Amino acid sequence: MSLSLLFWITVVIALISFWWQSDQVKHIALTHVYRYCKAQNLQLLDQSMVLRGVWPARDEQGSLKLRRRYSFEFTSTGEARYQGTVELFGNRLQKLELEAHIFPEHSPTNTDHL
Numbered sequence: 001m002s003l004s005l006l007f008w009i010t011v012v013i014a015l016i017s018f019w020w021q022s023d024q025v026k027h028i029a030l031t032h033v034y035r036y037c038k039a040q041n042l043q044l045l046d047q048s049m050v051l052r053g054v055w056p057a058r059d060e061q062g063s064l065k066l067r068r069r070y071s072f073e074f075t076s077t078g079e080a081r082y083q084g085t086v087e088l089f090g091n092r093l094q095k096l097e098l099e100a101h102i103f104p105e106h107s108p109t110n111t112d113h114l
Contacts, residue, residue, distance in 0.1 A: 022068075026051070029070050029086045032093050037074055042101075045073040045081060057089065065090040076101045 030049055037044045049070040057067045069087045087095040
């Protein structure tokens, strides 16, 4: 086996490994967002997230990990769409932010005109 063939096989394996790991991290992020939206009585729209950035950073022990930021859309009333971002450091949730949004109004009670 030639050295160049071994190099290209290594590159392909590294790319596949990175893609697979990124897909797992995206699933972890989506799970965090889904649980948060459910707890806040919000609806995650399209059940999808878009990768907005990836950059290397060091953790407390000095290990190099990837920090990833995703954006998503949610709604509180079913009419308007709002933006949110979630950031993961390695596999851990670092930050989850939601755009200011309207909370659904409660239906008025009939005792108001008694």
